Amino acid sequence: MFIKLLKKGTIILSFFSFLVGTSPVYASSSKTTADYSEAITQAHRTYKEKGYVWSKYMQLYRTDWDYLNMSLRNFESNRIYKDANGIPMVQYYGKHEYNPVTTAQWALAAHGRYVRSKKESDLKEFISLSDGLLNMQGSDGAFRYQFTFKKPELDTVFKPGWTSAMSQGQALSVFSRAYSLTGNTKYLIAGQLSLNYLMTPKQKGGVLTDLSDISVNYKNYLFFEEYVTEKDNYTLNGFMFTLFGLYDWSQLQTDRQYGQVIASESFRKGIQSLKLLLRKYDIGGFSTYDLSHLTMKKPPHIVPLYHSVHIYQLHALWTITHDQYLKNYSNKWISYVENAAVPDSAASGNPEGKVNETINQFKKAYYAYSHYASNHKQLIPETEIHKEYNRAKIYYQSAVNELNKTNPANKAALRTKLDDQYQIFITQRVIPYIDAYTYAEKRLKPKVDALETAIAAGDLDQTEALYHEVSRELKAGTAILHSFYGADARNLLLSQYKTPAQHIHSILQKPVTVKMLLDQVQTLSDQGSIDQARETIIKGDSLIKDIMPENKFNSKLLIEAEKLRNTLQ
Structure with a gap:
């Protein structure tokens, strides 16, 4: 993910470093869904205020097409500038640095523009960015970040040289497309190296882990960590982006193997893990960014932008696997934000009116x-009854907050x-x-x-x-x-x-x-x-x-x- 500046100079890694307003919303540390209602309400408000959308990026996923409609994104930002070769550099702590994921996503956007337009300039840009990404790869296949990165919500500071499964996975998506268009085997070699590192366990300095931090019964399920922490955090979007990379690589047609069988099997196992975990990201009304609320006992980490990312990622994975369970969650999470009733301030200062408004919402859920x-x-x-139920919970928490704030006789x-x-x-x-x-x-x-x-x-x-x-x-x-x-x-x-x-x-x-x-x-x-x-x-x-x-x-x-x-x- 890209890195985004937050208040007071802190930064958080996020999918689009240039998008504004993707800061997290934290819920109460209590484990009951009702106690998350206030944070969920705030997340809904932010989601609507920022105009986040999922429909623009919904697609029937194809390895030869525009990757998750990446070409439709706006990559302009005053924090990014291009070096002499057109490779993006992102500003962190006052200094511009190369970010493998930024480069990979620019490359995928250029590829998307090319397959749509067939312009040679877009193809040339895609190859240039693919080569720029390849130059960031180490001899062990890893894409190492050469700067310190602070992740305060995980109580972690990543030292220069840290790695991410998302970088490895998105590199697979880039190199598979670069090889398909050029036939140049250097992309096959680079992709196989990237895959090899992706399959390196966390205990050996890699990014592959299991689900044992959720339950000892899940130790045979794999997970690719976007952020490798002592206690696994299981960041959802980075994991799914990695799965797309594995799928892309598994579909390559070559004279000999460059890891496609391993990629295919890892994709299959990754889908199994995803299905096992999805319900744990669902806190009723919104999805969480990761599972740190379970593994690290922190408040649920809610980032409104990423709810839309989760939706179109799940939809695309459904078009690959035809697994209705993934489609059901995509639809369920759509229902959380489409036509969601967010209590407004009309009854603010009128606690009795707020209570009556909320009771009407209870009745509406029953009816x-x-x-x-x-x-x-x-x-x-x-999906409809869940939507009404979640509305009722949000209204209830809002009414309780109003009573506590106004403290009427x-x-x-x-x-x-x-x-x-x-x-x-x-x-x-x-x-x-x-x-x-x-x-x-x-x-x-x-x-x-x-x-x-x-x-x-x-x-x-x-x-x-x-x-x-x-x-x-x-x-x-x-x-x-x-x-x-x-x-x-x-x-x-x-x-x-x-x-x-x-x-x-x-x-x-x-x-x-x-x-x-x-x-x-x-x-x-x-x-x-x-x-x-x-x-x-x-x-x-x-x-x-x-x-x-x-x-x-x-x-x-x-x-x-x-x-x-x-x-x-």
């Missing part, structure tokens, strides 16, 4: 799912009224609905879908195992589907999720019983208890006769029963 079900005869889209009564209404409409209605929907969509439905797949495949053991899992859900888990207000929404949820589970459970009851009986017969036969095995299968004949070959599971079951009979004769 969002209950009235939607009644009026449309379908469930509200998941009836403060206690107003706070009680506020909390009571939050309890009624949010805690007792909206949250149980969200919990029920999440259970149905993320737990019950996948098991029913897997069961249907096993039946269609005729997988006897898997069908039996999944049948028992669905049985347990129907006995205990599905109680959550009855636990919220709103009869129409509740009935829709039950009909769409519980009823199909009950149906498939019902039609499998006898077949699975027969499967268990056949397993028992087989065990007795294997143990040499032939007479007992015969008696057992005879007792089950009435059940077996009721089984119709209406699906592959039943058909295979009948075949197995016949085989056992023949064996026992």
Whole structure:
């Protein structure tokens, strides 16, 4: 990322050093989402005031096209000047320095202009910048920053010679494009060196780490650190930029290998890590820049600009992987900023009006799912109810702040009224609905879908195992589907999720019983208890006769029963 000057002369590394207003917003150090509401509200205000956008950079990602629409960016800044060869130098602490990421992004922008315009001047600039980046590479493949860099939010000062996974990854994106256009093998050699260093573990001076600072259970998942710190911070955008580099390199067509297989496998593993971590960056209403709030016990690090960066990065990765989970998060984070209700100052100084305005928002969140079900005869889209829920939390925190600031004579009564209404409409209605929907969509439905797949495949053991899992859900888990207000929404949820589970459970009851009986017969036969095995299968004949070959599971079951009979004769 580029480095951006903040107040009082401090600096923070950020994606566009020349963009103004990308300073972080810090939330309370408390771990509860409700306590983040004030910081989230401020982040929304900043996001709207600065006019940050994500749609401009959404694209169907292609290795031969304009990298994340980089050519559409404005690279003008009074902190950057070009050297005699046209290579950008960025001002830090009063001195201009070469920044590998700045150079890589200028190169990618020039490439984007060339593939759009086919102008030789753009191609020439791209090659010049690619060569400038290559000249910054060390013999070990690393792109080392030759200046001290302070990262106060991570309590870290990087000494000259520090490295970053993002530099290595974006170099791969540049060199893969340079080779594709020129056929010059020097870019293949440079890319392979960059990849080699990218795969160097942190413990050996590299940028590759694992997720064990999140959980010891995640130690086999990899992560490429933009900022290498003692406790990993897991900066999100830098990691995703690195994944694009790995993907670009993996797609190169060459006569021999220059690390493409390693790049491909690392990209695949990186996507696995990304999917595992995404929910941890989501604090309800906004995404965080990194996970220092988990690994370093700091307040969540929120940088409004980067929320839009995360959105279009996830979208582009979805177009590569076709993994809907990535698309879902991109859409969810879009919903956080599009049409987000940010409490304005209209009720400022009027605490009672502020409380009443907030209670109306609580009711709106409840009506969002209950009235939607009644009026449309379908469930509200998941992103919409989350949006209303997050609005309610933001309004609640804003009202609490107003009460504390104005300290009216009836403060206690107003706070009680506020909390009571939050309890009624949010805690007792909206949250149980969200919990029920999440259970149905993320737990019950996948098991029913897997069961249907096993039946269609005729997988006897898997069908039996999944049948028992669905049985347990129907006995205990599905109680959550009855636990919220709103009869129409509740009935829709039950009909769409519980009823199909009950149906498939019902039609499998006898077949699975027969499967268990056949397993028992087989065990007795294997143990040499032939007479007992015969008696057992005879007792089950009435059940077996009721089984119709209406699906592959039943058909295979009948075949197995016949085989056992023949064996026992």
